[in-house]
Amino acid sequence: MARFGSIADDGATFVLEGCRVIDPVDGADAPRDLAVVQGRLASVDAAPSDAPRIDASGLVAAPAFCDLHTHLRQPGGEAAETIASGTRAAAHGGYATVCAMPNTDPPLDEPARVAWVQSCAADAAARVRVVAAATVGRAGERLTALGELADIGVVGVSDDGNGIGSARVARSVMGYLAPLGVPLIEHAEDPELAAGAPMRGGPTATRLGLAGWPASAELTMVERDIALAAETGARLHLTHLSTAAAVDAVRRAKARGLPVTCDVTPHHLALTAAWVAGDRRFAWDADDELPDPLDPQLAYDGSCRVNPPLPSRADALALLAGVADGTVDAIATDHAPHPPERKTVEFANAAPGMIGLETALPIGLAAVAAGKLELTRLLEALSMGPAGLIGEGRSLRHGEPADLVLFDPHGTWRITPDALASASSNTPLLGLELPGVIRLTVASGRVTYANEVAPLG
Amino acid sequence: MLHPAQAALSVDAPLHWHARHLLDVDQLDRDEIVRCLDLAAEMRDVRKRGERLEHLSGELVGLAFAEPSTRTRVSFEIAATSLGAQVVDLPMAASSSTKGESLVDTLLTLQRTGITTLVLRHGASGAPYLAARTTGLRILNAGDGTHAHPTQALLDALTLRDALGGLEAAVVVIVGDIGHSRVARSDMLLLTRLGATVRLSGPPAWTAGFARAGVEVHLDLDDALDGADAVMALRVQLERNAAGGVPSLREYTARWGLDEGRMARARPGAPILHPGPTNEGVELTATLAAGPRSLIGRQVTNGVAVRMAVLSLLAH
Numbered sequence: 001m002a003r004f005g006s007i008a009d010d011g012a013t014f015v016l017e018g019c020r021v022i023d024p025v026d027g028a029d030a031p032r033d034l035a036v037v038q039g040r041l042a043s044v045d046a047a048p049s050d051a052p053r054i055d056a057s058g059l060v061a062a063p064a065f066c067d068l069h070t071h072l073r074q075p076g077g078e079a080a081e082t083i084a085s086g087t088r089a090a091a092h093g094g095y096a097t098v099c100a101m102p103n104t105d106p107p108l109d110e111p112a113r114v115a116w117v118q119s120c121a122a123d124a125a126a127r128v129r130v131v132a133a134a135t136v137g138r139a140g141e142r143l144t145a146l147g148e149l150a151d152i153g154v155v156g157v158s159d160d161g162n163g164i165g166s167a168r169v170a171r172s173v174m175g176y177l178a179p180l181g182v183p184l185i186e187h188a189e190d191p192e193l194a195a196g197a198p199m200r201g202g203p204t205a206t207r208l209g210l211a212g213w214p215a216s217a218e219l220t221m222v223e224r225d226i227a228l229a230a231e232t233g234a235r236l237h238l239t240h241l242s243t244a245a246a247v248d249a250v251r252r253a254k255a256r257g258l259p260v261t262c263d264v265t266p267h268h269l270a271l272t273a274a275w276v277a278g279d280r281r282f283a284w285d286a287d288d289e290l291p292d293p294l295d296p297q298l299a300y301d302g303s304c305r306v307n308p309p310l311p312s313r314a315d316a317l318a319l320l321a322g323v324a325d326g327t328v329d330a331i332a333t334d335h336a337p338h339p340p341e342r343k344t345v346e347f348a349n350a351a352p353g354m355i356g357l358e359t360a361l362p363i364g365l366a367a368v369a370a371g372k373l374e375l376t377r378l379l380e381a382l383s384m385g386p387a388g389l390i391g392e393g394r395s396l397r398h399g400e401p402a403d404l405v406l407f408d409p410h411g412t413w414r415i416t417p418d419a420l421a422s423a424s425s426n427t428p429l430l431g432l433e434l435p436g437v438i439r440l441t442v443a444s445g446r447v448t449y450a451n452e453v454a455p456l457g
Numbered sequence: 458m459l460h461p462a463q464a465a466l467s468v469d470a471p472l473h474w475h476a477r478h479l480l481d482v483d484q485l486d487r488d489e490i491v492r493c494l495d496l497a498a499e500m501r502d503v504r505k506r507g508e509r510l511e512h513l514s515g516e517l518v519g520l521a522f523a524e525p526s527t528r529t530r531v532s533f534e535i536a537a538t539s540l541g542a543q544v545v546d547l548p549m550a551a552s553s554s555t556k557g558e559s560l561v562d563t564l565l566t567l568q569r570t571g572i573t574t575l576v577l578r579h580g581a582s583g584a585p586y587l588a589a590r591t592t593g594l595r596i597l598n599a600g601d602g603t604h605a606h607p608t609q610a611l612l613d614a615l616t617l618r619d620a621l622g623g624l625e626a627a628v629v630v631i632v633g634d635i636g637h638s639r640v641a642r643s644d645m646l647l648l649t650r651l652g653a654t655v656r657l658s659g660p661p662a663w664t665a666g667f668a669r670a671g672v673e674v675h676l677d678l679d680d681a682l683d684g685a686d687a688v689m690a691l692r693v694q695l696e697r698n699a700a701g702g703v704p705s706l707r708e709y710t711a712r713w714g715l716d717e718g719r720m721a722r723a724r725p726g727a728p729i730l731h732p733g734p735t736n737e738g739v740e741l742t743a744t745l746a747a748g749p750r751s752l753i754g755r756q757v758t759n760g761v762a763v764r765m766a767v768l769s770l771l772a773h
Contacts (some may be wrong), residue, residue, distance in 0.1 A: 206666040209582040209604030209642060293483035297590050300583030344561055344591060346581035348602075 002451040004088050004421070008123040011039020011445035012402075014456060015047050019056035019406060023063065024380030025395040034061055036402045039445020043398055052455045056406060056439075060375075063383040063396060064096035064403040064441055067357060068185075068263055069160070069239050069332035072098070072128070074120065075113075076105025081337035081423045083117065086357070087124035088449075089335070089422035093357040094382075094405035096443035097392060098126050098335075102133040103161040109133035111148045118152075125448045129155045129390055131185055134173045140165050143173055150180040155390040156237060158185035161307075163221050165191045170225065174234035183235035183261070183389070186225050188246065189308060193217035198348040200242075200273040200309040207290055208277055208300065210348065213309045215243045222246045226253045229260055237389065238262040240334050242308040244318030251327045261389055263332035264319045266356055266363040267306060272313045275428055276304045276347070282363075283316035284370040302343035302350030303428040306336070320372045323381050330386035331378075333360050337424030354427045358420055362434035365409060369435065375409075406440035406453065413437055474770045478589045478596040481605035482647040490651060493766050494615045500769075501762035504539060512769040513542035519572040521564075522599070523549035523579045528733060528757065529599050529609075533576045536764035545572065549579075560584060564592045574768070577601070582639075595771060603637045609732055610643035612763040614651060616756050617687055620728045625652035630681045630723075632713055633691030633740060634663045634702060640732045641691060645672055656681040659713055660703045678713050682722040689730040690715055690740040706739055715741035720750065728752045 016034045023029075034056075035047040067090065073081040081089075083100075090098045100117055102108035108117060114130045121128035132149040134157040136142045146157060157177065163186060164170040174184055194217040199205050201212025222238055226249060229236040241247055241262050253260040270282045278291045278298030291299070304310060311319070322328040336353025343350050364378040383405075387393045394403045414433045417425035440456065441449040450457025474493075476484050485493070503510060518537040522530050530546075537544045547567060560579070567575065575594045577585050582602030589596045600606040614624065621627050629648055635641045635657050645655050649671035656673045657664050658681040668674045675681035682688065693709060703709045715729065729741065729750045737743040746753060 203666065206636075207642075209602050209639060294481065294586070296478065296480055296586050300586045341559065344587070345559055346579070346587060347583045348581050 002449065003457040004091055004125050004449055005447045006123045006125055007127055007443050007446050007448065009446040012442065012447045012456070013037050013048065014052045014054060015044060016054050016056040016061055016406060019059045019061040021061045021396065022376055022379055023396045024376055024384050027376060029376060034396070036404070036442065036445065039401055041396060041398050041400050041402050054453050054456065058408065059406050059439060060409050061404060061406045062379045063394060064405045064443060065094045065360070065382040066097040066387040066390070066392060067095050067333050067335065068099050068330055068386045068389065069334045070098035070100055070357065071103070071336045071353070072100045073104065073337055074117070079339045083120050083124055083128060085421065085423040086335070086337070087121070087126040087128065089355070089357045089420065090126040091441045091443070091449035092421040092438060093359070094361055094407060094438045094441050095126055095357060096403040096441065096448070097129060097387065098357070099129045099131050099155055099390065101131050101160045102158060103138060107133045107138050109136050109138065109144045111145060111152055114149060114152060114154060126443055129153070131156045131158050131160070133157065134159045134164060134184060135169060138162060140169055143176060146173070146176050146182070147180065150182045154182065156183045156185040158187065158239070160185065160187045160239065162191065163187050163189045167224055167228070171228050171232065174228050174232040174236070178232050178234040181235065183237040184225070185237045185239050186221065187240065188218050188221040188225065188238050190217045190220045193220065198305055198309070199276050200311055202273055202312050203288070204273040204277050204290060210276070215245055215315070218243050218308060219245045219249065222249050226258065226260055229253070230256070230258055233259070235259045236261070239332060240265050240268065240308060241319065241328070242268045242311045243315050247318060247322040247327055251322070254327065261329045262327070263330040263386065264323065264328050265334045266331055266360045267354060268308070268311050269316060269320050269323065269331070269367060270363045271310050271428065272316055273310045274313070275310055276300065280432070282366060282370070283313050283320070284367065284372050286313050288313070300347040301428060302345055302347055303354060303426050303430070305347060305350035305352050306354050307352035320367060324373055324377060328381065329389060331360060331364065331381045332386060333357050337422055338426045339424060343426050355420070355422050355424055356427070358422065359415060359427060359429055359434065361407065361438065362436040365436040366434060402442045402445045404440070404442040405438065408437040408439060410435060411437040477771070478585070479607050479767055479771060480585050480589060480596065480598050482607045482610050482643050482650070487650055490611070490614070490647065493611055493763070493770060494618060496770065497611070497615050497759065497762040497766035500765040501759065504762065509541065510539060510765070511541040513537060513540035513772055516542040516574060516772060517545065517572050518542045518574045518576065518768070519545050519547050519567055520576045521547040521549045521567070521578070524600070526578055526600070528760070529578065532757070532760040533599060533764050536761050537768055539761070540765055540768055542768070560587065561591045564588050564594060568592050568594050574771070597767065597771065600639055602639065603642070604639050605643045606639040607643050608760070608764050608767055609640050610647040611767065612756055612759045613644055613689065613730060614647050615759045615763055616730060616752050619755070620752060621686055624648060627653040627686045628656060628684065629653050630656045630658060630685045630688045631691065632658045632678055632681065632688065632715065633693060635659055635667055635691070636663045636665070637694060638691050644689070656685065660709070662702050678719065679722055682719060685723040685727055687728050687730065688715060688720070688723060691732065692734065693736055693739050695736070710739055714739060715745055717742070717744065720745065726750065730756055732756070
């Protein structure tokens with residue numbers, strides 16, 4: 001049986017025998033043994049003779065994952081998720097670190113509220129880093145105590161859920177952040193262009209009679225923010241990009257040497273706008289045909305409502321290409337739990353967001369199987385890529401506290417509410433069978449999740 | 458034993474559709490559409506003779522109109538009572554949304570009252586799909602948001618079939634705010650399935666993205682009208698001008714309004730339809746609306762007949 005542990009547990013000691021070790025830092029990909037002694041990576045020779053030995057043949061070991069964009073919903077949204085349940089979902093998904101977003105109720109816009117989350121997470125199943133709000137109440141008007149928030153270790157500031165609508169306020173935030181080295185994590189969405197549009201503009205929106213969210217809603221804010229980053233010198237991280245045009249803008253900004261980085265979500269890489277019409281094919285398997293007739297069981301399903309909305313097939317494939325060529329620094333889940341009553345409503349009224357911590361690796365492995373991504377690059381975008389952006393870049397070097405994931409790349413599992421550790425199950429992937437079974441997650445040398453890796457769990 | 462009035466119908470048995478709900482016309486194949494139109498034509502004759510039918514006796518039909526509507530609601534009410542059903546008018550806007558009750562909760566409550574068939578009009582696209590998968594009610598979509606209005610499409614098809622003799626290879630123009638029109642969406646699906654070509658015309662913001670097999674977009678109305686067999690004008694929602702569809706009603710009427718001179722480009726005598734209510738002097742001139750080409754009155758009559766046909770096809 002699977003078991004969960006906590007980052008407050010004692011450091012673990014064990015030896016993994018015969019696993020395929022992939023370290024994106026140096027590109028190593030070879031079968032070998034791997035030892036952890038009292039929570040630290042060590043040479044196998046250094047492991048005590050009575051250390052538990054685990055047959056890990058056929059399994060892949062890699063640096064544990066780091067999520068830049070997680071909604072833990074605490075405080076205020078405990079019906080959907082808590083720090084405890086959300087970090088268990090993280091451990092079950094192979095994550096050692098999650099970055100908790102500030103759009104809670106009340107929002108994380110004061111140092112004391114950030115400190116409260118940090119203290120609640122002391123014995124969680126993953127390390128919790130906090131992203132604080134950029135403006136008071138996320139209202140886009142007055143700056144939060146950016147300096148004090150930086151002092152207590154926030155990894156970024158963001159009004160996530162909204163972009164900072166006022167260019168003037170965004171410029172003020174970035175100007176103040178620049179010397180602090182803390183990035184603005186922007187949810188790039190022009191509030192006027194996106195207003196009232198519950199799904200991506202395009203053929204599916206036209207067919208379904210739903211107002212379409214235009215690509216320009218994202219691109220205009222991305223371009224604005226890149227100009228502000230160039231002007232202020234602040235670090236800019238653009239989160240959950242969803243269009244080819246926005247990724248192109250980042251590609252050009254990076255070529256200019258600007259401090260601009262970005263992430264995309266697993267669902268924007270694989271799911272498309274056609275899912276709102278009931279299509280259930282991944283972007284790389286899809287064509288332009290919509291389901292005909294619409295299936296009453298699947299069409300207008302609130303679980304497909306997400307912001308930014310699910311992309312066109314062409315945009316999804318461009319995002320994958322952006323991950324493959326390194327323009328996209330990280331895959332971040334935007335894990336957004338919601339209770340059923342917020343989702344079993346008219347599509348346009350459904351709360352935006354889907355859970356993602358436990359299905360990120362499976363979606364990524366499906367993309368690898370389809371030839372859209374190299375496995376090593378996928379693992380880098382899930383681990384070292386994001387970790388580097390928050391100063392956590394741990395590799396598999398001896399002596400380091402172990403941040404480690406062990407998974408079966410070929411084993412499959414069916415996505416069901418019971419199989420998920422999250423307190424919510426709002427994902428359109430329910431019922432699908434996907435590859436990638438996490439067998440062991442180790443965070444800071446503690447076993448946070450173990451599944452059929454006797455004697456650890 | 459057959460009821461005497463049922464025996465008067467000669468439409469081929471079996472009189473049913475495979476579907477439990479009517480959510481949009483996309484679920485109907487060509488044969489099912491033809492069967493519905495044939496049955497509606499017979500229902501129309503039965504009504505004309507003043508006979509009663511009992512296809513829905515014992516059924517409790519709820520009319521849930523969460524958006525204001527007079528003609529569609531009354532049309533369904535007459536259709537259901539003409540088939541012997543008991544009809545309950547459910548004041549949706551007053552009961553559910555104002556108290557913060559969800560649509561699903563409201564419908565589950567209605568189901569427990571014994572209602573078997575729900576005629577649902579709702580402002581949110583897709584609401585009938587939600588109702589169909591979360592309740593045990595038989596759902597009849599009476600218009601959802603800007604998505605679909607299947608009974609309107611069926612009554613339009615019946616009206617056009619009567620006027621043109623058939624729809625195979627017919628050219629039907631739809632002019633106006635296609636983007637916000639559930640009528641246009643369902644009409645396009647249905648008319649192309651029956652072999653017609655649909656030409657759309659209207660301002661760019663209202664017509665973009667609709668071209669596909671069997672559907673053409675012509676920004677210039679005169680091009681669209683060239684040799685057309687029939688024309689349907691859609692209601693211009695006056696409040697949408699401010700949202701940027703067109704600069705002014707004057708400009709709309711000058712470019713996309715129907716008048717006698719423009720209609721000369723269409724086939725001689727080509728009929729004019731309008732789902733109503735009309736803004737005379739905006740979408741079309743009062744002369745056209747009241748003139749011999751206008752089938753607007755016949756659409757209303759056919760509406761009752763088509764809804765009788767749909768109710769009985771779904772009930773069996």
